[in-house]
Amino acid sequence: MxxxxxxxxxxxxxxxxxxxxxxxxxxxxxxxxxxxxxxxxxxxxxxxxxxxxxxxxxxxxxxxxxxxxxxxxxxxxxxxxxxxxxxxxxxxxxxxxxxxxxxxxxxxxxxxxxxxxxxxxxxxxxxxxxxxxxxxxxxxxxxxxxxxxxxxxxxxxxxxxxxxxxxxxxxxxxxxxxxxxxxxxxxxxxxxxxxxxxxxxxxxxTYWQKVYPVRDFLFRIIELGFGQRRKKLVNCLYSGSALRLSKEDVVQALNSAGIDISARAEELSLEKFVQLGQALWPLLHQSSTRFNNKSPD
The missing domain is CATH 3.40.50.150 (Vaccinia Virus protein VP39)
Known part of the structure; x- marks a missing residue:
């Protein structure tokens, strides 16, 4: 039955x-x-x-x-x-x-x-x-x-x-x-x-995990990008110093990844987000070093 x-x-x-x-x-x-x-x-x-x-x-x-x-x-x-x-x-x-x-x-x-x-x-x-x-x-x-x-x-x-x-x-x-x-x-x-x-x-x-294994950072970028999906991606990533990067750093990373600075997160494929992560990661560490080495007022 x-x-x-x-x-x-x-x-x-x-x-x-x-x-x-x-x-x-x-x-x-x-x-x-x-x-x-x-x-x-x-x-x-x-x-x-x-x-x-x-x-x-x-x-x-x-x-x-x-x-x-x-x-x-x-x-x-x-x-x-x-x-x-x-x-x-x-x-x-x-x-x-x-x-x-x-x-x-x-x-x-x-x-x-x-x-x-x-x-x-x-x-x-x-x-x-x-x-x-x-x-x-x-x-x-x-x-x-x-x-x-x-x-x-x-x-x-x-x-x-x-x-x-x-x-x-x-x-x-x-x-x-x-x-x-x-x-x-x-x-x-x-x-x-x-x-x-x-x-x-x-x-x-498993292709993308092999290409870009820094999953937590990638997901952080994605979440920031879609947090205010109608805003331009450059503003989502820079807004409130979410990544502790300057706007110039974010623009530089977008350019390196071949992403128009007026683009929104909803327009980007996973491949583009991975390329953006690859461009942002070294800048993030440079920014952290600059912040830690900054002289106190």
Missing amino acids: RIVNPSVTKELLKQYRVTLRKRLGQNLLVDPNILDKIIEVAQIREDDCILEIGPGLGALTQELVRRARRVVAVEYDRKLCQILKEIFASTQNLLVINADLLSLDLASLAQEHTLTKVVSNLPYNIASTAALRIMEECSNIAEMTVMVQKEVAERMAASPGSAAYGSYTLKLRYFAQVFPLFQVPRTVFLPPPGVDSTMVKIGRD
Whole structure:
């Protein structure tokens, strides 16, 4: 019996007296056609160890354990965890963990269970943060096939100059490439959420980490640039001496990176931000030396 069925899902909710909570993003997939498409694009191999986040009643879990070597399902809701353990009591390759994913040491979790992929209908309330943290902290996870809100998917895959393009886009792109796969209407969930969703593939890409490993500084520049996105980048970086650089230093770095001094952050690709970081870094240290050696009044 497949769990991904409206009548089966309703019966389970009734049997276990479960009230789904909107604030936790508890919207259960009840369309078998959508589930089949997810499994198809996830390309699960027999040796995969998969992380599922927010399994709910186990509709996706049921398909994952049939295909993967091991599935680790992290569920925040204690009652749903108890139900999952009961439903899958005889399943040997499933571990259900009752926890808030964002409170876990994700790197340790991934290493301990040799996780290779994430396949999940991500809870809306943690989707964007979870995707970025996993790519940032879990180097052995090669890819994520996940469902997120349509708006979040647009932010993930946005291009420079678009309204959805921002610091989140660039940070995720530093670790991975994002490929939107297909749209998912709100009508295939119980209860229906207030927004449509998109299935995306997030594939690890280490290119930019090798080109520019000074991640914290790069992210600082990106955050400053988008902190006031309608301001020119030169003013964002200089304003309030955010980097303790003179305006002349910032202009010099922009010129070195081949960036017009009238440009705004939303116009720059990750490549340009990396080039800007490479130009600013030595100036930052020169400025620090000048500041430390400055004679007191």
